[in-house]
Amino acid sequence: MSLLRLDTSILGPRSSTALLADLVEQEWRAATPDAPVVRRHLGESPLPPTAWAAAVATRFAPPDRHTPEQRDALALASALTDELIAADAVVVAAPLYNFGVSQHLKTWVDLVLTDPRMAPGGRKPLTGKPAVLVTARGGAYGPGTPRDGWDHAIGWMRRMFSDVWELRLDVVERELTLVGVDPALDRFTELAARTRIAAEERARAAGRNLALREGAFPG
Numbered sequence: 001m002s003l004l005r006l007d008t009s010i011l012g013p014r015s016s017t018a019l020l021a022d023l024v025e026q027e028w029r030a031a032t033p034d035a036p037v038v039r040r041h042l043g044e045s046p047l048p049p050t051a052w053a054a055a056v057a058t059r060f061a062p063p064d065r066h067t068p069e070q071r072d073a074l075a076l077a078s079a080l081t082d083e084l085i086a087a088d089a090v091v092v093a094a095p096l097y098n099f100g101v102s103q104h105l106k107t108w109v110d111l112v113l114t115d116p117r118m119a120p121g122g123r124k125p126l127t128g129k130p131a132v133l134v135t136a137r138g139g140a141y142g143p144g145t146p147r148d149g150w151d152h153a154i155g156w157m158r159r160m161f162s163d164v165w166e167l168r169l170d171v172v173e174r175e176l177t178l179v180g181v182d183p184a185l186d187r188f189t190e191l192a193a194r195t196r197i198a199a200e201e202r203a204r205a206a207g208r209n210l211a212l213r214e215g216a217f218p219g
Contacts, residue, residue: 001032004087007041008094008102015043016136016177017093020203024091024132024172027207038083042104051076052107055114073111080108081115089210090131090167094157096138101153109160118165127166130213132206133157135171136199138178139185168213170206174199 005025009015025037054073058066066074084090094105112118117125141151154173162169179185179192 001035001088002086003028003032003035003037003089003091004083005037005039005091006093006105006108007039008043008092008105008108010043010104011095012044015093015095016174017095017134020134020136020172020174020199021091021093021132023200023203024134024207024210027204028089028091028211031208031211035088038087040080040083040108042102042108046104047076047080047107047111048073049103049107052110052114055111074114077111077114081112081117084112085117085125088129089213090129091134091210092131092157092161093134094153095136096141096151096153099150099152101156105157124166129167130170130210131161131167132170132172132203132210133161134203136174136177138176138182140175140188142175170209172199172203172206 003025005021007015007018007021009017011018029035029037050069051073054067054070055077058070058074061070092105094102097103116122135154135157137151139145139147141147141149154171158169158171161167174195176185176188176192176195179188185192
């Protein structure tokens, strides 16, 4: 059994999603102490921003006409897809940035989708694979808040991972992570503390469930 952990935060040790993903991984590790973990931190080592366009361009030219950049892009897409398919379980840590999905995560998904194994209409190699999506938001975006509906990342991520790739997705969400940083949010200090505790408990439970579900994955 193996775990693929994908981090996308640009905040390094200050990352709320990384801390939650650590809890998921710790619980998973407690149940599978000898299993390998493959790590890819897109926030620290971003993928080339031109790789997706280069990979897509190869569809319009025979292999012997591909440029070195295009061949490199195809090789990168293949390597990313290899990691994803080989893993028995997946953890994705992806914060909300500017009301949308991280550019690093979007580039990763776009590149993976250029691999023939992930082509629409074909066999879906990820069906049933257990996965945990950890996400965090600086403010509050739930029903009844002024910014209800402003989170344009979570819907896309759920659609991609659950509906398109058919992962068995568990989602851990935390809000109000900018309390203590943005003075305008100081009045939400107690709520932010409760939200953090709840998210941490949810992350631990997700890690335990991930190990249980991983054992049932037929791949």
